[in-house]
Amino acid sequence: MDAAIEVRGLFRHFGPVPAVDGIDLTVPRGSVYGFLGPNGSGKTTTIRLMLGLIRPERGSIKLFGGAPGSVDCLAQVGAVVEQPAFYPYLSAHENLRLFATLAGMPSTTGSAAADRALDVVGLSAVAGRRVDGFSTGMSQRLAMALALLRDPTLVILDEPTNGLDPGGVVEVRGLIAELARNGKTVFLSTHVLTEVEQLCDRVAVLQRGRLVADGLVRELLERGQRLAVAFDTAEQAEQAARVLDEAGLATEPVGDRANTLMVNFEPRSSSDINRLLAGQGLYPAELVVRRASLESVFLDLTEGV
């Protein structure tokens, strides 16, 4: 089965700076794929390239095996790209109906599709209002409605919860979760790390146009996890640090607790560590695997690279 999105050696620069600098990415069908990166790292540029809005200088992109920006591909894709954009003098419903008409839907079908999409994003009550009076959050929801208008199989979302109130954020997350349950593929660019932890099964991290991590969210979090080893006395902890050092494992003391060590134990297991210490007559009082937060992993990956 081919991938929903397949990107190879993608390169595009603006002026002297490469915005996207050799990206390889495979988004499997049915996955919810998180796309992380600091401001200006090239997320939106990558999305524009995927949608055929701009062209790459090098590299290739395939959406469902086809070229981006072809009618057949785009018919299966719904997208929110950066700022919402609508005809300000038309109502929310008229805007969606216009785009439905452009998509070739007959008038009644288009109108029904617009109604349905507005209902999904909770804008039914203001469907008849001109969009130039919409708040940031309302426009963002309308952008989401436009993305869903054609019941796409792939949804590409660039910071979809930007500007939404907490209720709206929860709603949009619910919407994304529902899309995933219905077997849609979601490509989600965001700054909100909890969003990725909650929703995504895979994630790619972008830094200055290059991927610095790419894989299952679970694996990324495991990579950052530590083992907290506590002893009865501080001397035992010191001895243990020496032993682990010799075995090539990085340790660090824990702030105010002299009897505890943090061990960067990947790729070994916690029982390996226990065995190693016991072999030297050191018996830990407590062994706890501390899961990393996505935030700490993200900051580790993107700081000072």
Place this chain on the structure above:
Amino acid sequence: MGSLLRAEWLRIRRRWDVWIIVLGIPALALLAYATSAHSGGSFNVQTSGDVPPEFKQQIAAETAASLALNALPFQFPHSIVTMVQGSMPWLVLGSAFLSASLLGNEFTWGTIRNVVLIRPDRLRYLSTRLLTLGGLLLLTFGLVTVMGALAPVVLRVDPGDPSALSDPSVLGRIGNPVQPIGPVSPGGALTVAGSMLVVAVAGMALAGFAALKLRSAATAMLAAGIYAIAEGIVAALMMSRLPESLRFIPQMALTVRITSLIQDAQVAAGLAAPGGGPTNSVGWLSLPPAVGAAILAAWVVGLFGLWFVVLRRADINE
């Protein structure tokens, strides 16, 4: 194409600026026509004291001729030219504005992105927009022309005695008289009106190109205006400075071609004498009307072609 056209209709039907232009221009033209028609039917000569009878006769002849001359523009089919001419500045500005606005706004609002994501065939989209603009311009121009044809029925101006114009005693004495003055044929009237439509189309092509290049309606209007003025100045300078053999260069300018197209059309219709108007400029080189029209056609087709070149591969960063 059908769905693209239906979408165009959904787009423009609620745009009040579009309808103000399409309906406002005929309204302004009518106002200008009515005002001048009102004064067109009167002519007074004031005399004081006793006037010798032979002078009285001359005055009567000149008055009759002047009345007939002033009434000419308000007789069918000359009234079409009068009506279209009265609307011409608005027609050119209006069509440039429509084109700049309908193209530039898609970029300032960012809606071009949504459009391209649904209909990635940009050239077809642009063709539809061109069709819409052409339709709006034809509607406006058509209204003005029909009004010009019907106006003499409603706003009647007494034609007086047209034969007074050819009275040998008045030739060379009234108005702009050296040329033969007479009624215009319907074909002649439509030729002059058509030349003004072509000017509006050129304005549309130039402003639209600027809008696509600069991605903003307001900047495009400004740029197109500045271009037209600057080109006119440069062309005038070149005409007066260039040696004889290079005088054809300023004749290639868009604004020069536009003014001479209107002049050529008026000459063809018998409304202007050859050798008048812009051809009086220092260093002017008269081209055969067909050659002049062909150069202008190349400009218009070239500018419209550039629309497609610009949009075809443009980055949509909106």
